[in-house]
Amino acid sequence: MLELLNNTQDSRYEIFLAYATMNNFTKTCIYKSGLQNTFLHAEALKRFNIALEQAAALGLRFKIWDAFRPVEAQQILWNHMPDEKYITHPQTGERPHCRGIALDLTLTDMQGTMLDMGTGFDDFSETAHQNFFKIPTQTQKNRLLLNGIMHAAGFVCNPFEWWHFQLPEFNRYKVLSNKEAPASML
Numbered sequence: 134m135l136e137l138l139n140n141t142q143d144s145r146y147e148i149f150l151a152y153a154t155m156n157n158f159t160k161t162c163i164y165k166s167g168l169q170n171t172f173l174h175a176e177a178l179k180r181f182n183i184a185l186e187q188a189a190a191l192g193l194r195f196k197i198w199d200a201f202r203p204v205e206a207q208q209i210l211w212n213h214m215p216d217e218k219y220i221t222h223p224q225t226g227e228r229p230h231c232r233g234i235a236l237d238l239t240l241t242d243m244q245g246t247m248l249d250m251g252t253g254f255d256d257f258s259e260t261a262h263q264n265f266f267k268i269p270t271q272t273q274k275n276r277l278l279l280n281g282i283m284h285a286a287g288f289v290c291n292p293f294e295w296w297h298f299q300l301p302e303f304n305r306y307k308v309l310s311n312k313e314a315p316a317s318m319l
Contacts, residue, residue, distance in 0.1 A: 135172035135201055135233045135315055145185040146195040147245060151237075151254055152206065158255045159213045163206050164318045172201040172315060174233035177300050181236065184286035191278075192243055198254045198296065199237040202230035203311035203318055218293050219257050232306035235299035236288070240279050248275040250295055263292045 140148050151157040153168035173181060177200075188195060202210075207223040207230065214220045221227050229235035240248045251268040252261045259265055263280070266273060276295050283290065283298040291297035300306070311319045 134175050135309070136175050136178045137170060137315065138173055138178070138197070138200060139170040143185065144194075145189050146197055146238075147241070148197045151198045152202070152210075158257070159210065161209075163209050168318060170316070171197065171199070171318075172233055173236070174201075174300075174306055176306075177234045177236070180287040180300065184282050184288070187282045187285060188240060191282075193248075194241045194243060194245070195238045196241050196245070196247060197236060197238045199230060200235065201233040201309070201314065201318075202235075203314060204228065204231045204308055205311050205319055207231050214257070216257070227303045228308050229299035229303050231308045232303060233309065234303060234306050235297065237294075237296045238279075238298070239296055240275065240282075248278075250275055250279070252295070254296055261293065261295055263290055263295055 138148060148169055148171060150164055150168050150171060153162060153164040153166060155162050185195065204223055207228060210220050211223050217226060237254060239250055249272045251272045252258065260268065280290055287300065288298035289301050311317055
C-alpha cells in the first residue's frame with residue numbers, strides 16, 4: 134500500500150521531484166509537470182518518519198528528489214541511461230523506486246539550504262559513490278550524517294549514489310505501474 138507524501142503535510146521535508154521538471158539527467162519532464170506529491174510504501178513511510186525525527190533533533194530537514202516511481206517512468210530513465218550501476222532495469226532489476234521503498238534525498242538546514250554532499254543529484258560519476266573520499270572533510274561528514282540517519286531508520290544505501298536509500302529485502306514489495314498508484318504521476 135502506498136501512502137501520500139506532500140509538501141504541506143510535514144515541515145520536516147521539502148519535495149522537489151526532479152523528474153517533474155526538466156532539471157534532471159534526461160532533460161525531459163517525466164512526471165506530470167510541477168508534480169509536488171509522491172508516495173511511499175507504508176513500511177518505508179514508517180521508517181522515514183524515524184529519519185525525520187532524527188534529522189529534526191539535529192536542526193535538519195530533508196529535500197526529496199524522488200520516491201515512488203512508476204515502472205513506466207523507470208523505462209524512460211533506462212532508455213536514457215541503460216547502466217544497471219545507476220538505473221535498475223525496468224523489467225528485471227531490483228526497481229526499489231517502483232516498489233515505493235526508495236528515496237532519493239539530501240539534508241538541508243531549517244531554511245532549506247542543502248548541505249554540501251560533493252555532487253548534485255543524479256551525478257553518475259565516481260565522486261557520487263558512497264566510498265569516494267577525495268572530497269573535503271566537511272562533505273564527508275555530511276554524507277556520513279545522512280547515511281547514519283537513514284541507516285538508523287532502517288534503510289540501506291546504494292553504493293554508487295550518496296542520495297539513494299531503500300528498504301532491504303526489496304523482493305517483499307510489489308512493482309507498481311502508474312495505473313496502480315493512488316494517483317497518476319505521468
